[in-house]
Amino acid sequence: MIKIVTTTLLIMLTSLILSAQDLKKYRWDNRIIIVKSISLTHHKFQKQLKEFQGNEDGLAERKIVLFEIVGGKYRITDYTSDCHLSEWKTLSNPQLKLTSKSDFEVVLIGLDNGVKLMQNDLFTYEDLCRKIDSMPMRMAEIRGAE
Numbered sequence: 436m437i438k439i440v441t442t443t444l445l446i447m448l449t450s451l452i453l454s455a456q457d458l459k460k461y462r463w464d465n466r467i468i469i470v471k472s473i474s475l476t477h478h479k480f481q482k483q484l485k486e487f488q489g490n491e492d493g494l495a496e497r498k499i500v501l502f503e504i505v506g507g508k509y510r511i512t513d514y515t516s517d518c519h520l521s522e523w524k525t526l527s528n529p530q531l532k533l534t535s536k537s538d539f540e541v542v543l544i545g546l547d548n549g550v551k552l553m554q555n556d557l558f559t560y561e562d563l564c565r566k567i568d569s570m571p572m573r574m575a576e577i578r579g580a581e
Contacts (some may be wrong), residue, residue: 447475459548461500465515466567467544468558471504471533479539479557480505486560487512493560497567498546546572 461467472480480503487494487501494501494514501512504526511521525530530549534541543552543566552558565574 458544462548463546465498465500465503466546467500467542468563469502469504469531469540469542469544470530471540471542473506473533473538476503477539483539483541483557486557488512490560493564497564497573502531504533507532519557543567546571 437485445468458467470480470483474480484503491514499514501514503510507516507526508523509531510523511519514540537555540553540555541558542550543558543563545551551570
């Protein structure tokens with residue numbers, strides 16, 4: 436019995452570590468937006484994705500990688516590499532799934548992998564830019580580009 440419990444715990448910890456590494460591979464290179472929903476057709480989910488359409492250049496400039504999480508699946512759009520959209524994959528980290536308290540959530544993670552914003556309402560493109568552009572590392576990027 437102890438062997439089964441130990442094996443189960445090791446499998447769970449491994450999946451948590453692997454998923455954390457998925458996010459950590461973007462540390463210092465990209466900001467991450469995670470959009471979570473109970474379904475692909477959820478009205479807030481669809482509106483949130485539309486906020487990003489047509490703004491690919493601004494998202495690339497701000498080094499954005501988008502994670503769409505629906506149920507137990509996710510896909511990634513990397514705006515810094517020609518808007519590469521991945522196939523849907525199985526989500527191995529239960530902590531990244533939508534909580535039962537909400538049917539929609541948006542999370543912004545900074546270059547340092549710290550959570551900068553978490554909310555259950557839409558995050559407009561303009562608000563996103565304002566939020567990111569007010570961050571110290573982004574201000575340094577802007578100054579360096581001048």
